[in-house]
Amino acid sequence: MLTLIRQCLIALVGIALASNAFAANSVETCKQLFDEALYEAALAPCLEAGEAGHLDSQSILGELYDNQGNSKETFAWWNRAAEAGYLPARNQLAMKYYYGGSIFGPEEGWSQDYQKAYAIWLDDARNGHAPAQFMVAEMHRQGQGVSQDYAAAWAWFKLAQDQGYALAGDSLYELNRKMSPQLRQDAKTKLTRYQQEIAQRERD
8 A cells, every 4th residue: 555655656746847847848948939039939838838837938928919919818917927026027017007008109908007007116116126116206207197206206216226227317317407405305305215115125
């Protein structure tokens, strides 16, 4: 009896290892075909890897379906990866909400929603993600989905700049020209508060 149980356990381990190896191959094939712009061929291995829970493959699937104009599948895969905290997918979703499509204009199946875009970017900004910090700053600068607040914009631009995000430097320069000495002081106060919030999240 013990011998039979042992044989079954060995067989299960073998199946698990084979399954993991197959998933790993799907991940590599998905990435390689996508990078080579062989999008139709990439779909099957990306689906295999995505269903197995590989976040980058899920994000790639969103791009593949986006290229096809399939907003339903695009959202499903990006949202799946985004809920797991995968930053590229979160940023792609936020961009769709921000533009209601893409930088080139509205797209079928997407609606512009500044508040949803802001919510995603603010969460990632508070986790120290520089591109998200830049977009939060930009939305405060323009008053998109949130009240216009030059002090908050300055603080988030500064956080992004301090991480080497080049675009933030130009934005800071332009913003400084519009700000009074009191507003600059308010901005520095907000910067300190945001830095403390980010540090607290890192400790947690």
